[in-house]
Amino acid sequence: MKILREGDRGYALASERGRVEIVYEYRTVELEKSNATVRNVLVGVDAETGEVLTVPAQSTPRLKAARDATKEKVMSVRMPRELDDVLHLVADHYHAAPKQFASAVIRYYLTLASSDADMARRLSALSKSRLATGRCRKNLRLRVQPELLVWLREVTVATEGATRSDLVRGAIMAAKEDVLDDRARQRQRALGAIAQAV
Structure with a gap:
């Protein structure tokens, strides 16, 4: 598994704009269904707009743990x-x-x-x-x-x-x-x- 680092670049699909360049940054992510807030999660952000477009595989366990914690x-x-x-x-x-x-x-x-x-x-x-x-x-x-x-x-x-x-x-x-x-x-x-x- 490739581990991405902050500042790495890539591409993702943005609605209505197609394929755009992204940069990976650590951000605070709000989980909609569980209302949990997770700090310092690596996400792929649109290089122009700053919109979060993707979550790499290495970040999903942290988000899952936050979701599961609300179920405890x-x-x-x-x-x-x-x-x-x-x-x-x-x-x-x-x-x-x-x-x-x-x-x-x-x-x-x-x-x-x-x-x-x-x-x-x-x-x-x-x-x-x-x-x-x-x-x-x-x-x-x-x-x-x-x-x-x-x-x-x-x-x-x-x-x-x-x-x-x-x-x-x-x-x-x-x-x-x-x-x-x-x-x-x-x-x-x-x-x-x-x-x-x-």
Whole structure:
């Protein structure tokens, strides 16, 4: 794939004028359907009028990410404060920033459970543990893709009525067991890679 640079030139079709010369520039792009604004996107601009005529392939993933971000849902979960302590301990284990890493850990376990019925049952069972069933005084906000929310709705039926909150609390408890209690080396390595990425 050819990567274009700012200042590169080319040609594109302009309505009513046909083929015109363009220059590639970084601009702020407004996405019509999602009302999202994306800054610093490389686009092909009419050299005479300044009108945006084309978006190169290298810019489409940024625009797609901005569109997808508007589709993300925020899930709010009530949990015992001790589970927040667990998330901080797991983050500290990997020398990661707790705020970003905590969400990634939870999404990791929920995603595993979405394709593994045994993991789903494990999260459901762990949500009933003494530590996970304390007084829920902490509110956790978690961004998730709509597909994961759909799966969470489906799994509540398959796991004898476990709620989304139960599965999130179970995910935190699974991280405690796997990392802090040193039970699952493979998942520890995967979480280590996630910690380095966030």
